[in-house]
Amino acid sequence: MRPFEYYSPRTLSEACNLLAEGEPDSKILAGGTDVLVEMRKSSAWSSKAIVDITRIPSLRGIGESGDWIIIKPLTTHTEVLHSDLVRTHAPLLQTAVSTIGSPQIRNRGTVGGNIMNAAACADTVPPLIALDAEIMLKSTSGERVIALSEFFVKPYVTVARRDEILVEVRFPKLPANARSSFVKLGRRNALSIARLSVAAVVCKDEAGVVTDARIVPGAAFPRWQRVPEAEKLLIGQKPSKELLVEGGKKVSEVMISFTGRRWSTEYKEPVIAVLVRRALEACE
Amino acid sequence: MMKSIVITTTINKRKHELEVHPNTTLLDLLRDELGLTGTKRGCEAGECGACTILMNGQAVNSCLVLAPQIDGQEILTIEGLADGDKLHPLQESFLDHDAVHCGFCTPGMLMSAKSLLDRNASPTELEVRTAISGNLCRCTGYQQIVDAVLETEPVKRET
Numbered sequence: 256m257r258p259f260e261y262y263s264p265r266t267l268s269e270a271c272n273l274l275a276e277g278e279p280d281s282k283i284l285a286g287g288t289d290v291l292v293e294m295r296k297s298s299a300w301s302s303k304a305i306v307d308i309t310r311i312p313s314l315r316g317i318g319e320s321g322d323w324i325i326i327k328p329l330t331t332h333t334e335v336l337h338s339d340l341v342r343t344h345a346p347l348l349q350t351a352v353s354t355i356g357s358p359q360i361r362n363r364g365t366v367g368g369n370i371m372n373a374a375a376c377a378d379t380v381p382p383l384i385a386l387d388a389e390i391m392l393k394s395t396s397g398e399r400v401i402a403l404s405e406f407f408v409k410p411y412v413t414v415a416r417r418d419e420i421l422v423e424v425r426f427p428k429l430p431a432n433a434r435s436s437f438v439k440l441g442r443r444n445a446l447s448i449a450r451l452s453v454a455a456v457v458c459k460d461e462a463g464v465v466t467d468a469r470i471v472p473g474a475a476f477p478r479w480q481r482v483p484e485a486e487k488l489l490i491g492q493k494p495s496k497e498l499l500v501e502g503g504k505k506v507s508e509v510m511i512s513f514t515g516r517r518w519s520t521e522y523k524e525p526v527i528a529v530l531v532r533r534a535l536e537a538c539e
Numbered sequence: 540m541m542k543s544i545v546i547t548t549t550i551n552k553r554k555h556e557l558e559v560h561p562n563t564t565l566l567d568l569l570r571d572e573l574g575l576t577g578t579k580r581g582c583e584a585g586e587c588g589a590c591t592i593l594m595n596g597q598a599v600n601s602c603l604v605l606a607p608q609i610d611g612q613e614i615l616t617i618e619g620l621a622d623g624d625k626l627h628p629l630q631e632s633f634l635d636h637d638a639v640h641c642g643f644c645t646p647g648m649l650m651s652a653k654s655l656l657d658r659n660a661s662p663t664e665l666e667v668r669t670a671i672s673g674n675l676c677r678c679t680g681y682q683q684i685v686d687a688v689l690e691t692e693p694v695k696r697e698t
Contacts, residue, residue, distance in 0.1 A: 261544065261561030261607055284605070291564070291603045292584045305561065307608065333597070357673020358651065360585055362597040363604070445672035446586055 256294050260304040267393065267422065270308055274418040275395040278304035283420065285309060285329055285368040288360050314367070314422065317341065326424045328367020332379075333358070335366060344428035347435035347454055348382040354439050355379075357446050367421045370403070375410040381454035381473040382437050384481065386426035392419040407478045432466075433458045436537035438530050439473070449474050451523060453506075453530045457489070457538035465489045470502070470534070475510050475527055482506050485531070499535040503528035546610035550575075551619025559606035566590045566601040568609075569616060577617035577646045581675075588674030591647035592616045598654040598673070617646035620653065628692040629653060636687035640678030647674045652688045660693050 260278060264270040274281065281304035284290050294300050308314060314329040317338045324344050326335070332352040335341050341349050355361055355369075355378050369379045370390065380403070388403040392415055403424075406413050415421070429435060435456045441447025452473035458466045468489040470482045485505040492498055507528040511520060543558045550573070559568060566583075569575040569592070581589030583602045590601040593615040620627045629652055632638075639645050648671055655662055655670035662670070667688045668681075676684060 256562040258562050287603050288585055295583060309608065357588065358670060359588060359591055359598050359600045359673040362599055
């Protein structure tokens, strides 16, 4: 590993100052499950300083505030997996974190790191976008709140500035009539990287008519997004098997309109349609 | 140019004051500085689990932790599993079930299994398989390891 300066701030303001006034080429370290792997590839690694934020207690924990769930960025995937609040109000997020890496990775890897690393296969992102999550970034020049769906530019690139720290992830609790799901396709069960995934939320009234539908594919689009064209097909309908199949096909069609036809399309086109159908069936 | 950092940490129940370089991992520290070579260097990317240790009771890949990050933390490695000459019941059970073939994955397997049994003294087979899902074994096909963990004598769990 190349040498670097190591800083371990104990407060958020100390960390913000380090990023604003310290070595301009520094990297924030949280769980380290991606950063340390990158650091070892010396060809790809150029940062001169590491700002290890894991000693800042205010960046940990899961809480609620009125109708909102608040997840602090250093919360590990294991903590999300064992959270009663998440189980009750955002079960699809719990399903998603259960598929991340291995127990060892889940014990170290954090929700904030998963978002900020912005890999196309980040498993917390599709569910969080389906939950209408927003995130708060902080720097010495202040705070700003951004919808998570507006945060990503393309894989590994976000709108965050180098001096900004993710300090909060929050989303409204799912309504009582919501059903949600997350399905993921990987090459193996443990330690699988999502080839494709789908997060879905469906709300129905007493008559079984869909009042709200949210579909967010993972690793499918150049950036994460909901697919309103497919969601609209469901709203106002009582879902039949055929309708769910149609919803899947619509997502596939929209995906190709963004990505064009490339070598992987022959595979992804039918597979994303099936994953969407399965995700919607799991919401029935 | 790079400053070393002084940390205090507990490794296998012994307090250590250590001077570490930031660009070394916990795995480097254990093996190269402290001679605790029971923890194995495998993929160094968090995928094989050979370097698994317990940090504050949780299974962690030591290749993904920077040495200064263990300041104030409690580390348990395979060398700290037995009580002197008395093997840990998990180790006895691995021997009884022929769960060790080449042995390279064994220290990591044992640490993952210990973290499970410390939380859950009578796990199901699925819970055992999940607990060791981050540890690759290329010899056994896993069945003997799963059996060994399932049939480990219950022990009084130490902290």
